[in-house]
Amino acid sequence: MTKPARTLYEKIWDDHVVERRDDGTCLIYIDRHLVHEVTSPQAFAGLRAAGRQVRRPDLTLAVPDHNLPTTRRVDAQGNRLPIADPASASQLAALEKNAPDFGIRYIDATAAAQGIVHVVGPEQGFTLPGTTLVCGDSHTSAHGALGALAFGIGTSEVEHVLATQTLLLQQSKTMEIRVDGTLGYGVSAKDVVLAIIGKIGAAGGTGYVVEYTGEVIRGLSIEGRLTISNMSIEGGARAGLIAPDETTFAYLKGRPMAPTGADWDRAVDYWRTLPTDADARYDRVVQLYASDIAPSLTWGTSPEDVVPITGVVPSPDSFDDPSKRVAAQKSLDYMGLTPGTRMQDVPVSYIFIGSCTNSRIEDLRAAASVVKGRHVADGIKQALVVPGSGLVKRQAEAEGLDRIFTEAGFEWREPGCSMCLAMNPDKVPPGERCASTSNRNFVGRQGPGARTHLLSPAMAAAAAVTGRLADVRELVTEQA
């Protein structure tokens, strides 16, 4: 009997159904669970109150990231420095207690392997193709870059997974987002995903699991693919998959938590069966061409507010949808922008290179290549580089990237979420404008009144050295 043609998503789904109910809901097994300090305390409290255990602590990995200050964590003697904010300190203390109490592997705030949960998972080989992976954080979609069905969950679901290692889910619709062609000079994975969100809109992927396909995606490194899958949620999709291939296997081989020996060979054989069958159908197909994608950035307060760097601040009247017109006007007021202004004429005062979207080694290299031999412009009040993990930091230091940044006037920090979400001391002050490699430009996201422009690491570096939103292609020549 031949099996019906299936997509990557459908294959992973089918292999994880514990039970199918009459109403179509399925009990889905969860292979990997990442836990951080912000969305877990209430879940552990719930387990305690009900006298429940963690079913599979061996499939669970905990690491703090959101609250941690990115300044030094240990003093000269190696003693841990306290966290000043008592609420942050108590959230961290809760995870530090909960993880060992429930037998969960825990990466300590001062460990070399500590980092943003979505950087740590792939880096450790905890994230594997064909797995179901969840975390109480919406950017869990990032792990889809390795061919894992990965999505963010709320705290009640965190508790449900801890207790049962399963979730009750309805199967999603499927959407293929195909990007063909060859990326132009200076165009990165971040520009591709911004272009995608600009095209489908912030709600375009709601109810869908996306699969990214096409030449451009195939040609990206795992770091670039993680940037794309990471922002699936900004387009409304809970998960964004990329089929595992040789690039994926090469990335995973030898990572601490990846399979070894005969297990590795068996795993690779299985992973090779996962890509979408040639005659499988998606519920919706969206096509983009690389030649249409320029270095891009956001102008407003929704990630769908995307323009190429060569563009201008749009006029609210240019939108057909009346509610979008109202929203655009509000965004422009908040952002302090006037329609018609060239994006390249907009000055910035804060630079943030970091977050789970763009804090991996490749991102830091891209930014450093622009910064090298230059200096942060006069109008910049703060420029931060925050590596995604201690291991990324170590690698960057081995390559001398830290010196390129610090000599140029950047601050080189300890790993964490930092200025991505204004939950730790790193914030953009009210009214200040930040060129940020993070993923959300919402009102108040980087601090009350903060104005965020999302862009790639190379573009953030270009903004840092020019003091305005700048076209990276004018700073670095193609041969360099």
Place this chain on the structure above:
Amino acid sequence: MEAITQVEGRAYPWGAKNIDTDIIIPAHWLKTTTREGLGKGAFESVRAEPDNIFDDPRYAGAPVLIAGENFGCGSSREHAAWALGDMGVKAVIAPSFSDIFSGNAIKNGIVTVVLPQAAVDRLVEVAKDQPIAVDLETMTVTTPYQDRFPFELDPFRRQCLMEGLDEIGMTLAQDTAISKYESGVASARPWLNGRSGDAGVAVDGAGRA
């Protein structure tokens, strides 16, 4: 969780689009280790504006919120649902919701009602001076002006709301099925088994480029 069959009362006639979780509850409110007390942080940036809808005495304590497309987009923080619940909201009506938010809302006894844009526009008008009723028995939203808008909700979520079910307890009752699945995986995909809790986290090999 409390069982819920009907939500009736005043409604915030808001209708705003793309309301993200950072608007519902900003990140600095997330440093809590309990579920309570988040209502005072709800819509903080909106409330900072004069004449905002949430401080309008006509709607004080309203159990219904009417919003625009893509309500609850952004982060997975369940704090958004806890904050709404804490301010007394028991139903949100919008043309669409983010997937994660609607899951979280329902787990906290907040009904997410999807209605077409035209119906939402009408309800925003009516709600300015009249109450709105959301009924899970009949699956309709009604107004004193005889408006009647039917809506859908998946049967399982509806049942959870109407019976106030403990989902974890229900799943734990399926323990045999879960164990059976696990032993199947142990032989079919043995590499998925994790290592024990004290194995620590290796550094070698992870950080390479």
